[in-house]
Amino acid sequence: xxxxxxxxxxxxxxxxxxxxxxxxxxxxxxxxxxxxxxxxxxxxxxxxxxxxxxxxxxxxxxxxxxxxxxxxxxxxxxxxxxxxxxxxxxxxxxxxxxxxxxxxxxxxxxxxxxxxxxxxxxxxxxxxxxxxxxxxxxxxxxxxxxxxxxxxxxxxxxxxxxxxxxxxxxxxxxxxxxxxxxxxxxxxxxxxxxxxxxxxxxxxxxxxxxxxxxxxxxxxxxxxxxxxxxxxxxxxxxxxxxxxxxxxxxxxxxxxxxxxxxxxxxxxxxxxxxxxxxxxxxxxxxxxxxxxxxxxxxxxxxxxxxxxxxxxxxxxxxxxxxxxxxxxxxxxxxxxxxxxxxxxxxxxxxxxxxxxxxxxxxxxxxxxxxxxxxx
Amino acid sequence: xxxxxxxxxxxxxxxxxxxxxxxxxxxxxxxxxxxxxxxxxxxxxxxxxxxxxxxxxxxxxxxxxxxxxxxxxxxxxxxxxxxxxxxxxxxxxxxxxxxxxxxxxxxxxxxxxxxxxxxxxxxxxxxxxxxxxxxxxxxxxxxxxxxxxxxxxxxxxxxxxxxxxxxxxxxxxxxxxxxxxxxxxxxxxxxxxxxxxxxxxxxxxxxxxxxxxxxxxxxxxxxxxxxxxxxxxxxxxxxxxxxxxxxxxxxxxxxxxxxxxxxxxxxxxxxxxxxxxxxxxxxxxxxxxxxxxxxxxxxxxxxxxxxxxxxxxxxxxxxxxxxxxxxxxxxxxxxxxxxxxxxxxxxxxxxxxxxxxxxxxxxxxxxxxxxxxxx
Numbered sequence: 001x002x003x004x005x006x007x008x009x010x011x012x013x014x015x016x017x018x019x020x021x022x023x024x025x026x027x028x029x030x031x032x033x034x035x036x037x038x039x040x041x042x043x044x045x046x047x048x049x050x051x052x053x054x055x056x057x058x059x060x061x062x063x064x065x066x067x068x069x070x071x072x073x074x075x076x077x078x079x080x081x082x083x084x085x086x087x088x089x090x091x092x093x094x095x096x097x098x099x100x101x102x103x104x105x106x107x108x109x110x111x112x113x114x115x116x117x118x119x120x121x122x123x124x125x126x127x128x129x130x131x132x133x134x135x136x137x138x139x140x141x142x143x144x145x146x147x148x149x150x151x152x153x154x155x156x157x158x159x160x161x162x163x164x165x166x167x168x169x170x171x172x173x174x175x176x177x178x179x180x181x182x183x184x185x186x187x188x189x190x191x192x193x194x195x196x197x198x199x200x201x202x203x204x205x206x207x208x209x210x211x212x213x214x215x216x217x218x219x220x221x222x223x224x225x226x227x228x229x230x231x232x233x234x235x236x237x238x239x240x241x242x243x244x245x246x247x248x249x250x251x252x253x254x255x256x257x258x259x260x261x262x263x264x265x266x267x268x269x270x271x272x273x274x275x276x277x278x279x280x281x282x283x284x285x286x287x288x289x290x291x292x293x294x295x296x297x298x299x300x301x302x303x304x305x306x307x308x309x310x311x312x313x314x315x316x317x318x319x320x321x322x323x324x325x326x327x328x329x330x331x332x333x334x335x336x337x338x339x340x341x342x343x344x345x346x347x348x349x350x351x352x353x354x355x356x357x358x359x360x361x362x363x364x365x366x367x368x369x370x371x372x373x374x375x
Numbered sequence: 376x377x378x379x380x381x382x383x384x385x386x387x388x389x390x391x392x393x394x395x396x397x398x399x400x401x402x403x404x405x406x407x408x409x410x411x412x413x414x415x416x417x418x419x420x421x422x423x424x425x426x427x428x429x430x431x432x433x434x435x436x437x438x439x440x441x442x443x444x445x446x447x448x449x450x451x452x453x454x455x456x457x458x459x460x461x462x463x464x465x466x467x468x469x470x471x472x473x474x475x476x477x478x479x480x481x482x483x484x485x486x487x488x489x490x491x492x493x494x495x496x497x498x499x500x501x502x503x504x505x506x507x508x509x510x511x512x513x514x515x516x517x518x519x520x521x522x523x524x525x526x527x528x529x530x531x532x533x534x535x536x537x538x539x540x541x542x543x544x545x546x547x548x549x550x551x552x553x554x555x556x557x558x559x560x561x562x563x564x565x566x567x568x569x570x571x572x573x574x575x576x577x578x579x580x581x582x583x584x585x586x587x588x589x590x591x592x593x594x595x596x597x598x599x600x601x602x603x604x605x606x607x608x609x610x611x612x613x614x615x616x617x618x619x620x621x622x623x624x625x626x627x628x629x630x631x632x633x634x635x636x637x638x639x640x641x642x643x644x645x646x647x648x649x650x651x652x653x654x655x656x657x658x659x660x661x662x663x664x665x666x667x668x669x670x671x672x673x674x675x676x677x678x679x680x681x682x683x684x685x686x687x688x689x690x691x692x693x694x695x696x697x698x699x700x701x702x703x704x705x706x707x708x709x710x711x712x713x714x715x716x717x718x719x720x721x722x723x724x725x726x727x728x729x730x731x732x733x734x735x736x737x738x739x740x741x742x743x744x745x746x747x748x749x750x
Contacts, residue, residue, distance in 0.1 A: 040698065044705035047690070069673070069698040076674040077694050085690045298444070299451040315422070315460045319452050323415065323444040330419035330708050 001025075001185035003141075003214060005246050013361045015238060015265035018352055021246055023141045024185060026089040028056045029352060030246065030267040033253060033344045034091060035275065038064050040084040043275050044333040045341070047086045052311060053342040057089035057141075059270045062134055063098035066124070067117050071137045079139030091142035091270070094131050094173075094191070097149045097219070097251065108148065110165065128172035136182045144217065145173040147191040152225040159195035166193045167207045174211050189248065191219040192241065196229060201237040209242055216241055217248035218266070222257065231260040238264040255284075255347060255371055259364040262351060274344045278336035281325050284343040286350070288370050290318070292336070297322040310342035311335075376400075376560035378516075378589060380621050380642075388736045390613060390640035393727055396621055398516045399560060401464040403431045404727060405621065405642040408628060408719045409466060410650065413439050415459040418650050419708040420716070422461045427686060428717040432464035432516075434645045437509055438473035441499070442492050446512045454514030466517035466645070469506050469548075469566070472524045472594070472626065483523065485540065503547035511557045519592065520548040522566040527599040534570035541568045542582045549586050564623065566594040567616070571604060576612040584617055591616055592623035593641070597632065606635040613639040630659075630722060630746055634739040637726060649719045653711035656700050659718040661725070663745050665693070667711070672697040685717035686710075 001024045009018040019030040035042045035050065038061045042050055050058065060080055065071075069083075077083040081090055099106060103115035103124075112127030131146040147166040150159050170190050177188045190213035194201035208216065218237070221230050234249070241247055246268055249261045253271020261269060274284070281293040285305035290297075292304070303313035304321065312321070312335040324332035354363035376399045384393040394405040410417045410425065413436045417425055425433065435455055440446075444458075452458040456465055474481060478490035478499075487502030503521045510518040522541040525534050545565050552563045565588035569576035583591065593612070596605050609624070616622055621642045627633065628646020636644060649659070656668040660680035665672075667679070678688035679696065687696070687710040699707035729738030 039702045039704055040695070041704050041706045044709070046686070046706065046709065048686075068702055069694070073674050073694060073698065077676055077692065083692070083695055083698075085695070299448050301452055311421070311423075317452065317458070319444070319448060320415070320458055320460070323448065323458075327414045327443055329414055329416050330705060331416045331421065333705050334419070334421065334709065 003187045005215070005244075007244070009356060011355050011360050012358055014263045016262045016355050016360045017243075017265060017267070018355050019246070019267055021267075023057075023089045023187070026056055026141070028089060031258070031262045031348060031351060032057065032268050033258065033348050034059045034268065034270040035341050035344070036061070036270055036272045037084070037086070038272070039068065040065060040080050042337070042341070043279070044330075044337045045275075047084065049311070049334070049338055050086065050341070051088065053338065054345045055088065055341060057091060058086065059091050059093065060138065060140060061095070061098060062092045062131065062138060063095035063102065065092075065138055066095065066134050067119055067122075071134055075137045079137070081139060089142070090140040092135050092138050092140040092144065093250065094135070094144040094146045095126055096144075096147040096191070099126055100149045108165070110168070112146070112169075113148075128169040129176050132173050132176045132180075136180060136186065139186070141186065142189060142215070143177075143186050144189050145170040145191050147193055147219055149220050149223065150193065150195050152196060152220075152223045152229075154195050156197055156200070159193070159197055159200050162195075163193050163200055163204045163207075166191065167204070170208055171211060174213070187214045189213055189215045189217050191217045191250070192237070193220045194237070195220055196225060196233055198233070198236045201233060202240045205237060205240045213245070215246040215248060217250050217268075219250050221249065222251045227254070227256055227260070230257060231264070234261060234264040234266070238266075241265075253344070255367055258347075259351070259367060262355075262360070263364060274340035275337045278340040279333050281336065283321075283336055284340055284347075286347075286370070292318060292321050292325055304339050305343070308339065308342065308346070310339050312339040378562045380590070380619075382619070384731060386730050386735050387733055389638045391637045391730050391735045392640060392642070393730050394621070394642055396642075398432075398464045398562070401431055401516070403464065406633070406637045406723060406726060407432065407643050408633065408723050409434045409643065409645040410716050410719070411436075411645055411647045412459070412461070413647070414443065415440060415455050417712070417716070418654070419705075419712045420650075422459065424686070424709070424713055425461065425716070426463065428713065429720045430463065430716060432466060433461065434466045434468065435513065435515060436470070436473060437467045437506065437513060438470035438477065440467075440513055441470065441509050442494055442497075446509055450512045454512070456514060464517070465515040467510050467513050467515040467519065468625065469510070469519040469521045470501055471519075471522040471566070474501055475524045483540070485543070487521070487544075488523075503544040504551050507548050507551045507555075511555060511561065514561070516561065517564060517590070518552075518561050519564050520545040520566050522568055522594055524595050524598065525568065525570050527571060527595075529570050531572055531575070534568070534572055534575050537570075538568050538575055538579045541566065542579070545583055546586060549588070562589045564588055564590045564592050566592045566625070567612070568595045569612070570595055571600060571608055573608070573611045576608060577615045580612060580615045588620075590621040590623060592625050592643075594625050596624065597626045602629070602631055602635070605632060606639070609636060609639040609641070613641075616640075628719070630742055633722075634726070634742060637730075637735070638739060649715035650712045653715040654708050656711070658696075658711055659715055659722075661722075661745070667693060667696050667700055679714050680718070683714065683717065683721070685714050687714040
């Protein structure tokens with residue numbers, strides 16, 4: 001088992017780059033989009049369908065899996081990949097984000113976070129060591145340090161204090177992980193925090209890089225700030241992040257934010273957006289979003305997107321999808337999710353091609369025009 | 376386009392028979408089970424998944440399709456098979472059953488039934504001619520006459536009066552259908568009614584058979600009576616039904632009722648039971664039902680049924696299905712429905728084999744023991 005990252009090309013126009021991650025036998029072209037399978041399932045899709053969208057790596061959420069089905073079950077079933085029969089690559093987050101966004105009555109201490117499950121109110125205590133043990137049992141290829149994800153409007157003083165904990169926890173995670181056999185086939189990433197404060201971001205990057213992680217993620221963005229603010233923070237911090245390792249922007253998947261992230265040198269993205277939007281009837285095309293619930297699609301026999309190679313577009317009309325959505329038929333969620341996830345992968349391939357052909361900035365502004373001005 | 380029915384073998388032990396329906400290029404071994412795709416979709420399954428279960432023919436509901444998406448849309452999309460991209464055979468019911476079970480404020484007249492949609496309260500009037508026009512637009516291979524489906528406890532006088540309407544409507548349906556070009560590729564079945572009253576059942580069979588339909592269905596059973604009563608009514612009536620044409624027992628799909636129906640010479644069955652039970656976590660095996668919600672499956676790495684060749688059993692454990700069900704994940708409904716529909720088709724093949732090998736009665740009593748005594 002092994003992990004390798006090659007940068008194949010650096011853009012002349014921006015910090016965008018093309019790369020290849022090789023992780024435990026799976027090859028992944030970057031920049032890459034990772035669909036999210038929170039509860040050990042990308043909602044409404046079979047593993048076969050995920051493969052057909054050409055998604056090579058997906059994400060699962062440690063917080064959710066610890067709560068349900070629980071580590072005992074996942075351990076008994078040989079890890080989450082075997083459990084869910086997914087044979088691509090997988091990444092788990094650390095649960096930090098969910099502890100701060102979903103859990104009830106949390107109490108942050110230096111040793112970890114005490115909280116109550118949002119499902120049944122059960123009392124839990126996440127420490128760096130527990131989060132490592134959990135991710136070792138879950139068994140994804142990429143795993144993450146436990147971190148505190150501060151709100152986007154957190155004060156300088158709060159964030160300054162918060163990153164101290166995040167850094168202390170990162171070191172504890174790393175030391176524990178490195179002492180375990182799992183470190184031979186699971187690769188632990190450090191999470192850079194620092195809120196919207198440029199010097200704290202720089203400090204966080206510097207402290208974590210001294211610990212020498214195999215890849216780095218940027219946490220604490222896409223938490224309520226404007227897209228402009230997110231881009232500004234990234235732009236100011238990314239030159240301080242080592243450039244020979246994969247850089248992962250957590251929880252980001254809106255095309256605009258992906259384009260801005262890539263422009264600043266991000267290699268990996270994940271987001272529930274394509275599947276959540278799909279279930280809500282917002283379907284993506286290279287010409288912008290289609291709101292399938294709109295009655296103008298009632299008798300439209302064209303596919304969601306002409307030329308799209310997904311199962312849904314090859315077999316079904318907008319009229320049929322409009323009907324399934326209106327009738328709240330379960331098949332709608334599957335067909336719409338197939339399309340949106342496949343769209344994201346087609347979008348990433350087009351984006352990669354634009355870097356290859358030195359026209360990324362043009363690609364970016366074209367997409368921004370189509371997606372955010374016309375609509 | 377064509378329709379043919381061959382009886383390949385008559386059981387020595389009972390009225391069970393093996394046959395083959397050839398309908399517009401699709402070959403169907405009988406006795407056959409038809410999954411139900413009420414709203415132009417077998418709930419949660421793609422057409423590819425339906426084919427993988429080896430279901431050659433499915434059912435759609437005229438009443439539901441008239442209400443939503445409506446005939447205008449279906450006409451514009453070239454019929455329901457093209458609309459839903461299903462290329463097997465299809466049968467539509469006449470809407471009679473739903474008008475009497477789902478619609479609000481219905482008013483039965485000699486010319487038809489006035490009622491309000493259960494979805495939006497819209498006023499509709501189903502006449503025999505309208506129901507034929509609707510089914511011509513929907514375009515299934517097999518279509519049905521408009522009928523009144525009386526409640527199981529309807530009095531003798533009520534049912535006697537009711538079958539008069541059903542017979543009058545059947546003749547109107549037949550005359551209209553025969554006058555249309557559609558009769559070259561859509562085949563209209565007569566529905567025998569008569570409630571729980573043997574002489575009215577005989578009368579209904581006789582009147583309809585004089586009209587010479589290409590196949591006959593038995594309506595008004597599985598409407599609340601006991602399984603024993605259903606079997607008794609069937610047993611008393613089936614000797615009066617012509618035996619060289621397919622006989623279809625509407626809305627029946629519980630294994631016990633299928634076994635009893637086959638024993639009395641039924642060739643075709645349909646029911647929402649396998650998919651509805653699947654969504655509720657009741658999964659079928661040749662050893663009886665598995666309640667996947669039961670916590671004993673939490674860490675069970677065996678498939679729903681050892682030896683089952685469905686996608687679900689080949690790829691997923693009971694533990695994973697238990698988790699998906701508990702987490703109310705959409706993928707559960709798909710995976711459980713795949714299994715239950717495939718189970719029904721495996722069950723029908725095993726049943727056919729038992730007729731072939733002159734051991735149907737033994738097969739029947741074994742299944743009844745396993746399914747209804749042990750459980």
